[in-house]
Amino acid sequence: MDELLGGHLRMLREAAATGRLPGRAELDDCRAAGALAAERGASVRALVEAALAMAESVRPTPLPALRRTVSALMEGYENAQRSALRQEEAARREFVDDLLQGRADRLAERAEHFGLRLAETYVVAVARPAGAATVVAPGNGGSEGSGFEGDGGLAGEAEGTARRIEDALVARFGSHNVLVAVRDGMLVCVAPGSLTVANGEFTHHVRQAFAPGWRVGLGRAHRGPGGVVTSYREGANAIELGDRLGLRAPVLKAADLLVFPVLLRDRAAIEDLVTSVLSPLLEARGGPEPLLATLEAIFASQGNQTAAARRLGVSTRAVTYRLERIRRLTGFSPDDSTQRFTLETAVLGARLLDWPAHPLR
Known part of the structure; x- marks a missing residue:
């Protein structure tokens, strides 16, 4: 000195x-x-x-x-x-971009600097603020939106929020266990798959930081740098699926939504199912939407018409009438186990394809 x-x-x-x-x-x-x-x-x-x-x-x-x-x-x-x-933040942003895009230039060596051991299994949680456009992880199709981008002040606010949440997680779990950053307009948290409580803690801080209407998507646990990319995409796509399906839950797990990518994988087949089963509803007075909503409420209520009526804010008699109308128009009834499965799959497909707002070929 x-x-x-x-x-x-x-x-x-x-x-x-x-x-x-x-x-x-x-x-x-x-x-x-x-x-x-x-x-x-x-x-x-x-x-x-x-x-x-x-x-x-x-x-x-x-x-x-x-x-x-x-x-x-x-x-x-x-x-x-x-x-x-500033240099550390720039290096962190570059590392996160490389990690989530799968660019492997000295990735493991750089990861150790930020406390990550990429040979382990990791889970990525993705948080989107209320009112933000749906963000689709690159490489999975769809349109990219922006939760924080497009305004310098909001972008700065996002970085500040990310730092505060990371500081809180590091204080509890240690610097070698979590990484929080802003990516594609969303907050991203990378944590070891064995540290499941970290996802709950991250969600807790998101709830405190964001206005009501936020969503968190949780990818599945995967190993290595490629696994981090996969888990990130799963988390982002879980949020997108939640929007498209009108799901109410603020926290969506990719593991609970595996059936939907399977449905979309054969688009021609799901389009044929939606058209064959649900197109007769287009003839209904008032359009197909009330009948589709009734089917969704019935499926969510495990067939209980009274519970479905409460969900819809209508009388039980109205639900009974609508179900009969669906049976007459389509020939399918949710009271029959096989037909119920066909109807539910068709309704899910319709939501995924945004039908009937976007007519199918």
């Missing part, structure tokens, strides 16, 4: 002898000394205490000069700290 503060001591001695305050060049030297102290890992407290201790050997102590030199030392130290933080 003495070699860093040699110029500081000379300035104080000169000020004591002449009464002259340090000039711009001398204060710049102090700022450079403060920055070097920060780069070497010295604490700001140790820096200031060393500067004050040196001042005690100068008589009379030139307090105005001391005030300026110490202020310059601290300014240089703080500027170096801010610069290091």
Whole structure:
């Protein structure tokens, strides 16, 4: 520390002898000394205490000069700290982009710097704020939206939210267990698959940070860098599926929605099913939507018409009438186990394909 503060001591001695305050060049030297102290890992407290201790050997102590030199030392130290933080944040953003896009350039080595051991199994949780457009993970089709992007203030708010949530998770689970970042307009949390409680903690902080209407999508546990990419895409797609299906739950697990990608994998078959089973509903008075909503309520209520009526806000008699209307138009009844499965699959397919708003070929 003495070699860093040699110029500081000379300035104080000169000020004591002449009464002259340090000039711009001398204060710049102090700022450079403060920055070097920060780069070497010295604490700001140790820096200031060393500067004050040196001042005690100068008589009379030139307090105005001391005030300026110490202020310059601290300014240089703080500027170096801010610069290091900006560089760290830039490196973090680059690493997250590379990790979630599967770019493998020195990925494992860089991951260790941020506390991740990519040979393990990881789960990715994705959080989207209320009112944001649906975001589809790259490589899975669909249109990309933006939860935070498109406005500098919102983007800055997202980074601040990510830092606060990560600080809270690190305080509980340690720096080698979680990574929180902003990606594609959403908050992304990467945590070990064995640390299942981390997902619940992340969701808790999301609930506190976001207005009602937020969603969290949880990918499945996968191993290695490629597994992180897969889990991220699963989490993002779970949110998209929740929107398309009108699901009410704010937290959606990819493991609970595996049937839907299977349905979409053979689009021609699901389009044929929707057209064959549900197209007669287009002839219903008032359109097909009330009948589709009734079927969804019946399926969600395990066939209980009274519970379905409460969900819909109509009378039980209205539900009975609508189900009879569906049976007459389509030839299918949810009271029959085989026909119920066909109807439910067709209704799910209709929601996935946004039918009838988007007519099928």
